[in-house]
Amino acid sequence: MTVKYITVKGQEHLARTPFYFGIPQHERTMSKREAYEHIAGKTGYTPTSVRAAFMAAAEFLRENQARGNATQLDGVAVVRNYVKGSFDGLSGPWVKGRNVLLVNAVEKDPFKSVLSSATPVNQTEGAKPVINTALDETTLVYDVITGTDVFSIAGADLAPDATRDDEYVALVDAHGVETRATTTFSDLQNVKAHLEAALPAGEYTLKVYTRSGLGERFGVKTATRKVAVG
Numbered sequence: 001m002t003v004k005y006i007t008v009k010g011q012e013h014l015a016r017t018p019f020y021f022g023i024p025q026h027e028r029t030m031s032k033r034e035a036y037e038h039i040a041g042k043t044g045y046t047p048t049s050v051r052a053a054f055m056a057a058a059e060f061l062r063e064n065q066a067r068g069n070a071t072q073l074d075g076v077a078v079v080r081n082y083v084k085g086s087f088d089g090l091s092g093p094w095v096k097g098r099n100v101l102l103v104n105a106v107e108k109d110p111f112k113s114v115l116s117s118a119t120p121v122n123q124t125e126g127a128k129p130v131i132n133t134a135l136d137e138t139t140l141v142y143d144v145i146t147g148t149d150v151f152s153i154a155g156a157d158l159a160p161d162a163t164r165d166d167e168y169v170a171l172v173d174a175h176g177v178e179t180r181a182t183t184t185f186s187d188l189q190n191v192k193a194h195l196e197a198a199l200p201a202g203e204y205t206l207k208v209y210t211r212s213g214l215g216e217r218f219g220v221k222t223a224t225r226k227v228a229v230g
Contacts, residue, residue: 003115004123008217025123026213028187029161065103077105127157127212129223134206143227147198153191153208155223160186160210166220167211169193171204188213199229
């Protein structure tokens with residue numbers, strides 16, 4: 001198994017010499033529904049049971065951390081409260097907005113070592129999202145999208161994260177009006193999406209806005225392709 005990553009220069013201005021840190025590239029981001037179904041397939045439980053287990057764990061964490069406790073999740077992590085933001089002096093005060101109470105999970109074995117056998121591959125030349133084809137999955141016609149049909153986008157370094165507002169699939173008409181599509185599947189090589197309502201027939205620019213699985217430290221890039229709406 002290989003894990004791709006890029007290196008990015010650190011922003012610490014007090015450092016005497018430049019330093020770099022790595023950002024892994026994720027193959028895809030699963031929705032909650034997809035994750036529940038995937039775990040169910042691996043464990044033999046139903047997706048509903050998996051969802052219920054996650055909801056119960058989340059509620060337990062909320063209650064335990066609200067009491068100021070550290071939560072031990074055997075073989076996974078220990079979760080502790082921590083404070084973010086600086087204070088004016090030893091006695092505070094706590095400034096709402098600047099000081100925030102958060103939780104931090106420190107992983108434990110065997111979860112911590114689950115990727116110990118992976119081979120890191122440096123991809124520092126950066127992600128270059130590109131669309132190679134767009135296929136209407138109902139008509140099986142390339143570069144022509146009909147109505148609200150699901151269309152499949154094939155390419156490289158795609159993987160828009162549908163949980164983020166600035167990563168998405170859209171069609172742009174000749175006047176620059178952009179219509180977002182609903183993404184139903186997303187990985188680096190393939191994205192599936194559909195329109196919620198049919199657009200007027202004509203020429204459009206298909207756009208994929210994405211960080212290519214590199215996370216929020218990486219800027220959004222755009223892959224484009226000329227298509228028609230029929």
